[in-house]
Amino acid sequence: MVPTVYYLIVSAVVFSIGVLGVLVRRNALIIFMCIEMMMNAVNLTFVALARHFGTLDGQIFVFLVMAIAAAEVAIGLGIVVGLVRHRDTTNVDKISLLKW
Amino acid sequence: MEWLFFAVFALVALVGSLGVVLSRNAVHSALFLLLNFVAIAMMYILLQAQFLAMAQLLVYAGAIVVLFIFVVMLIGNETMGDFVARERPTLRWIALVLVFLFGIAMVYVAFFAPSGTPAGAPGFGSVESVGKVLLSRYVLPFELASVILLAAMIGAIVLAAKTKPPLGKPEE
Numbered sequence: 001m002v003p004t005v006y007y008l009i010v011s012a013v014v015f016s017i018g019v020l021g022v023l024v025r026r027n028a029l030i031i032f033m034c035i036e037m038m039m040n041a042v043n044l045t046f047v048a049l050a051r052h053f054g055t056l057d058g059q060i061f062v063f064l065v066m067a068i069a070a071a072e073v074a075i076g077l078g079i080v081v082g083l084v085r086h087r088d089t090t091n092v093d094k095i096s097l098l099k100w
Numbered sequence: 101m102e103w104l105f106f107a108v109f110a111l112v113a114l115v116g117s118l119g120v121v122l123s124r125n126a127v128h129s130a131l132f133l134l135l136n137f138v139a140i141a142m143m144y145i146l147l148q149a150q151f152l153a154m155a156q157l158l159v160y161a162g163a164i165v166v167l168f169i170f171v172v173m174l175i176g177n178e179t180m181g182d183f184v185a186r187e188r189p190t191l192r193w194i195a196l197v198l199v200f201l202f203g204i205a206m207v208y209v210a211f212f213a214p215s216g217t218p219a220g221a222p223g224f225g226s227v228e229s230v231g232k233v234l235l236s237r238y239v240l241p242f243e244l245a246s247v248i249l250l251a252a253m254i255g256a257i258v259l260a261a262k263t264k265p266p267l268g269k270p271e272e
Binding site for chain 1: 102103105110113114117118120121126129130133136137140143144146147148150151152155156163165167168170171172174175191192194195196197198199203204205206207209213224225229230231233234238241242245246248249251252253256259260
């Protein structure tokens, strides 16, 4: 059986790559995908630790996170579509109306 | 045998996540994301979470990636050269250092996690056991999740709707 630690390491690396993507990419869609990826990495930690401690609570958390992620994707992609309709760009550097 | 599967899925997950970040084409990014999601679903199976593995395939791989691909197709694929590193070279190094430090911290924590692998009871993570816990102890969060999904559905429709006629005035 693979020890829990290895799952945690995989999850840490995937999460870090997601952070890198959010920092490096400027396309709102790609940033969004990276956020989803980070959420998945955290889910993997939950499931690994659920097995480790022998309780189902972690798996319930993952189930709820999935529901929230689905809601978030629907709203977020709606925002991206609205953005493209109004500003004709998905580059987050060009969406700076509230920045100064 | 389990080690072999774990190694393969871990590798696929890493390749998928790197592909999301490094692809120039947003469609390719979405497909790499699919790869990452599927590899993680397989890891759920190794972790005795069969129900979650199926839910992951249905919700993430099925619904979310399809939504992403829909939107990428809808708004056109204007993604060439959007790496911020190209315009601001210092930012690339800051990002790399931050990610590196973060990775070290995570791995450090991982090595101090309690070791050992207790075997789950038979039926651990099956639809039956997850369903029992979900509808007894966690019934309130479960119901709240449905309310959130409803709110998100309405919100997405309002956001994506065309400019609507003023309230109470019929559309011609």
